[in-house]
């Protein structure tokens with residue numbers, strides 16, 4: 001079996017602060033994995049290390065059983081926490097650019113742009129310049145840019161932050177559709193109802209992966225009815 005992501009014994013320090021302490025994480029093909037934890041617990045750092053954008057002080061990362069390289073990076077869908085869009089271009093021009101650098105051409109490129117903008121609900125706003133986009137629209141466009149080339153692996157850092165519930169629902173439908181086609185998705189989130197839609201979750205606290213598993217199994221194991229309570233129960237046992 002090929003694992004899309006394998007991080008082993010990852011350790012990272014920024015100056016004197018230990019941000020990740022012996023974190024190991026393996027993703028199976030075709031699963032949605034939610035990475036959750038309080039602000040500052042190390043989620044973004046972990047995602048960036050898994051991508052090869054940040055180097056761990058110790059530990060090993062493999063993407064599809066190879067060390068992260070620029071080529072591997074191109075075949076991923078990455079959405080950073082802050083939007084990386086070209087504000088002087090229209091929404092369409094942005095997507096056209098991102099699709100082109102991912103190697104899409106001609107009719108296929110147009111069809112993918114059309115399909116993805118519909119999925120994120122921006123099909124009527126493609127001509128607008130990004131300067132005239134709201135924060136939520138920019139977020140959706142960033143997501144579309146990460147998804148347009150339909151990679152096998154997505155690393156999405158808070159993709160739905162600031163979006164209204166209807167759009168969020170649409171986006172989760174899209175994630176499930178991508179999963180049904182065999183894609184693997186790692187997503188960081190603060191939204192608890194999104195957590196229960198993940199196949200597995202990893203709970204990060206102060207750089208430690210304190211629990212990992214299917215949300216239902218974790219809730220059963222701790223005899224609680226929410227992942228927040230699993231978090232609290234687990235934190236209690238660590239003290």
Ligand SMILES: Nc1ncnc2c1ncn2[C@@H]1O[C@H](COP(=O)(O)OP(=O)(O)OP(=O)(O)O)[C@@H](O)[C@H]1O
Nearest residue numbers: 014015019037038039040041042043044045046081
């Ligand atoms: N480049 C950096 N230099 C110094 N400290 C950093 C750097 N990047 C992250 N940190 C610190 O590492 C810790 C973890 O940050 P990280 O962004 O990974 O957390 P997070 O769980 O993603 O938080 P949030 O949910 O707020 O995005 C924080 O204390 C942060 O200040």
